[in-house]
Amino acid sequence: MLKVLVNGACGRMGQMVVKTVLADEEMELVAAVDIKAQEDVGAVVGAGKCGVAVSDNLDKALEDSGAEVMIDFTRPDVVYGNVMTALKHHVSPVVGTTGLSKEQQEEIRQAAEKENTPAFIAPNFAIGAVLLMVLSAQAAKYMPEVEIIELHHDKKLDAPSGTAVQTANMIAEVRKAHVQGNPDEKEKEGYEGARGADQEGMHIHSVRLPGYIASQEVIFGGLGQTLTLRHDTTSRESFMPGVALAAKKVRSLKGLTIGLDKLL
Known part of the structure; x- marks a missing residue:
């Protein structure tokens, strides 16, 4: 079972990702992070209680959860910091948040190689x-x-x-x-x-x-x-097969990979 942390879990895309991970037999939701802590993320997304509370501390959640992959659908102004924090903990980020500059992407590439932890960014998962x-x-x-x-x-x-x-x-x-x-x-x-x-x-x-x-x-x-x-x-559901594919494959990649076309 691939251990997954969802960052931005209570947002529009984040809720869809949480449902996808909970329903996938090959993935286990081990942590959920959002700016507002909640008692149970399963209840938040309408999937029934799952025993995973929503934390507002990404660093601690990465350290305590044993996550292998972080799926990030947050905001352009925080995604770079989220990715660098995940790589510091040797957790592979799968990023759907856009807005990263070329300079930030290059710094992520260097950090992924330094930490020997692959990272994946897709402008679009559909x-x-x-x-x-x-x-x-x-x-x-x-x-x-x-x-x-x-x-x-x-x-x-x-x-x-x-x-x-x-x-x-x-x-x-x-x-x-x-x-x-x-x-x-x-x-x-x-x-x-x-x-x-x-x-x-x-x-x-x-x-x-x-x-x-x-x-x-x-x-x-x-x-x-x-x-x-x-x-x-026409529906955010269209992104979910690509998100699941990237989460399952990212650990087999090297450095930074950009674009879902690289996995098809």
Whole structure:
């Protein structure tokens, strides 16, 4: 049985992860952590009492629980510290919280190698979203003019989304670097930011509205044609198979692995 600690256990994603771990015959929930302590996390998520109280002290929970893996769905402003704390305790982090900078990812990579404890980060755990990223990289080889539109719920704290950033990174790896549009004339924005963020010569547009969970469009333009690839998340349940897969495989990896596509 894989011993699992869930960090952010009382949040929207955290509750779903707790239910997934409790229902999986190959995993054992040994600890739950959230900013507000609770008597029993099973009761919190509506799965019935399970005997695991929610702690508000991650460091102590990692030390006392014997966890092998920490699944983190918390906040962008605390996830880096959570990951470094887990690695210090030789617990492998599986991270679904986005917002880590390239510099932070590199520091996590170095810490994972130093502590000989593998770590895993995924911008998106939905299989369909991973396929969207892979297919976008394939399409970009033939249609390099591309823009990305990502749409999320209005409570999401970071923009652009980790999925959009990873998609742009994967596209940048396969296409020649260039600036889209007319290189001889600078675009004029009537309102600052109207063209979205610029990453590797691609524009990324972030939408935040109630009603969405997570969606992304990747639009390619060519001579006399466009190609649109889109993925929509209609339920957070879509993330759970990927989370479970990463939790079960992370201990067999080395250093830091980024992206669920590496496990498929």
